[in-house]
Amino acid sequence: MDRDNSAIVQFRDVSFRLHSGRLIVSNLNLDVRRSEVLVLLGRSGSGKTTTLKLINGLLTPSAGTVIVDGMPTTDWNPTELRRRIGYVIQDIGLFPHFTVQRNVGLVPTLEGWEVDRKNERVEELLRLVDLDPADFAGRLPSQLSGGQKQRVGVARALAADPPLLLLDEPFGALDPLTRVQLQREFRQLQSRLAKTMVFVTHDVREGLFFATRIALLSEGELVFLGTAEAFTRAEHPEARAFADVLREPARQSDERTGGSG
Numbered sequence: 001m002d003r004d005n006s007a008i009v010q011f012r013d014v015s016f017r018l019h020s021g022r023l024i025v026s027n028l029n030l031d032v033r034r035s036e037v038l039v040l041l042g043r044s045g046s047g048k049t050t051t052l053k054l055i056n057g058l059l060t061p062s063a064g065t066v067i068v069d070g071m072p073t074t075d076w077n078p079t080e081l082r083r084r085i086g087y088v089i090q091d092i093g094l095f096p097h098f099t100v101q102r103n104v105g106l107v108p109t110l111e112g113w114e115v116d117r118k119n120e121r122v123e124e125l126l127r128l129v130d131l132d133p134a135d136f137a138g139r140l141p142s143q144l145s146g147g148q149k150q151r152v153g154v155a156r157a158l159a160a161d162p163p164l165l166l167l168d169e170p171f172g173a174l175d176p177l178t179r180v181q182l183q184r185e186f187r188q189l190q191s192r193l194a195k196t197m198v199f200v201t202h203d204v205r206e207g208l209f210f211a212t213r214i215a216l217l218s219e220g221e222l223v224f225l226g227t228a229e230a231f232t233r234a235e236h237p238e239a240r241a242f243a244d245v246l247r248e249p250a251r252q253s254d255e256r257t258g259g260s261g
Helices: 048-055 078-083 100-104 106-110 115-128 146-158 176-193 204-210 228-232 237-257
Strands: 007-017 023-033 037-041 063-068 085-089 164-168 196-201 213-218 221-226
Touching: 007 048, 023 048, 023 196, 023 221, 037 048, 037 204, 048 063, 048 164, 048 196, 078 085, 085 146, 100 106, 100 115, 100 146, 106 115, 115 146, 146 176, 176 204, 196 204, 204 228, 204 237, 213 228, 213 237, 221 228, 221 237, 228 237
Parallel strands: 037 196, 037 213, 085 164, 164 196
Antiparallel strands: 007 023, 007 063, 213 221
């Protein structure tokens, strides 16, 4: 198989239970292909974030195996595994006492990069996410807007050039206008970098906007896997419920204007 089309992540009969016994993810079988954006879509509590955390070893399967780059996550050194995976979350998680430069350069610092190489990489990434290094490198997170913080979070996730990015509702806390702007910028960034991404969202429009493929989770089970186009035609009740959301604005407009059926 051509390596570019092979799986960088594989779930094989994976389940995850809480200590209480509650099943969060059930018998998941799923591949993440190189250079694709796989969107994990589902309602709150469907198992999306749990599935994401099983990839970078923040959680360990109760049953089955998660394989990253050919090796089970349980065989990886956890620190080494996480440094190979960029991670962007909704609340960003920047260190408040670190400048933007130190936040973005954190993983290269931990990896022992030379200072000049690290600083060049930080400047390159800040420009990539449309933040002028001369203006932003010395700022603290408290001096940034929500959108600027999210851009810094993306830059930090890319700092050591990881082959895989995990994104957990990265734009969910932003106001609607900033969210749309960053969605557009991020999709352009993905086309330029061709990174493999696993993107968690409960917003069907956002999912369709980014996805190479959509994996729909419902109560911990994978109920649909396919392209965005196939998703809009899927017959599973949960897929149809999400697809109905796409038609809602048109339906409301018809009701307001007395449009015909």
